[in-house]
Amino acid sequence: MTALLELRSVTQRFGGFTALDDVSCSIEAGSISSLIGPNGAGKTTLFNVISGLVMPSAGSLGFNGTDYTGRRPDEIVRLGIARNFQQVRLFPALSVIENVMVGAHLRLPRTGLLDFMGGPFNADRVDRLARSIATEMLDLVEFKSAGDTHPQQLTLVDQRRIEIARALASDPRLLLLDEPAAGMNPSESNQLGAIIRKIRDLGRTVLLVEHNMRLVMAISDHVSVLSAGKVIATGTPSSVQADPAVIAAYLGNV
Template sequence: MSGALLEIEGLSCRFGGLLALDSLDLAVEPGALAGLIGPNGAGKTTCFNLITGRVRPSGGNVRFQGRPLAGLRPSRVNRLGVARTFQNIRLFDDLTVLENVLVGFHGRLKANFLSAILRLPAYAREDRRMHDRGLELLDLVGLGRLGQERASNLAYGQQRLLEIARALATGPRLLLLDEPAAGMNPNETAALARLVRRLRDDMGISVLLIEHDMHFVMNLCESLTVLDHGRVIARGAPREVQSDPAVIEAYLGAGLETAPLEGGHA
């Protein structure tokens, strides 16, 4: 397992009587395009919350680039190079689209607040760079002309793209996307798939994503991990996972012969 970007060993999370995640093992290699799928309530988003420090695990550990993440604040985890988006979009509604992205740069700002108040050259330089990079990122996700719009005025699909741009602004090595295609139409979904592939191919960002759109997942991801009731029930290449009887049973219940995950939406 050594050499993996993200290593998860025996990660568990218990909410009262509910075991949301039961000793999960997962490794994300550098340059991976990995997917985490499973029926609703399988523990996928909990897994993201555990990695990013939003929820404390009941057991197990997570290492990023060999460094344990246990007990770190979400902001610390982010600055180490793990960025995420949210299943239920969490933009800064009252800020503009560009400002949302600029917030993503703030965690790595070197100038202190006095230098920002006095507009010292060091801060001014960083500020200009943030603006330039912010506009570039908006262009990258296809929101280049909407920079001055209020974030809450964007269409649903655009809001998901803005969340990705904001996450990219934090300069991640690993990007965790929580249902990035939810609420998108087929055209938007196809564009999203191209975008995610570009992030990996051109920017060298590894991606772990949660998604229910099986067409999207099967075409994009190179490896999949399937969760059900907090346990891994299958893992491997999309083709293998697709025909795994345990997976089919988890999604559709027992007693079905055909492979229902072929293409189409789950």
């Protein structure tokens, strides 16, 4: 197996606070990896570093063999890393399908000015392509409602599905999912687990941050545990569960 994503000694400081302290890890291509840890351990910060929303104070990021430290978030999506947000960030003014179409933008051919003035009363080719990609992604995440509703009319669970579809629409090699099961009941999170497996089976790599241990242990190939900005354990779900350092991080030293 080869490493798709490689973090080398990533450190992130916010003023005097060290959110990530010398984090090194690698994610294998074609795997489902999970990142767990107590609240405030730095999981979301790590996602923000990987997706370029914040620049690490030190360390380097490698994707598919190239160093991409310091690239802009939109360039990183182009490299093949897409994400959702823990606090859902859909575009309220756009309908569900249009939200997902935004994710598909970078796969669309460039349209010249003439192309898009051509036939003001016809739906154009690019629009149809974006729409078909978006429909396919909404099907993949098993979104059942109408695509022309607006996200704020839907439940949080549906909004999370749409965010996953929007991220998938960019055809990423690595999908970052930040607490996708938050607020889901057991049957919904089982369904989500099946969707994540399906995404992996389509050849994508998934990195998951999640508090729902049942889901994490059921679907992950690898689990890393982050506590107070440091990776304290990494391994298979069962070995991590048995690790005394992990138990101490979650329950305190007893």
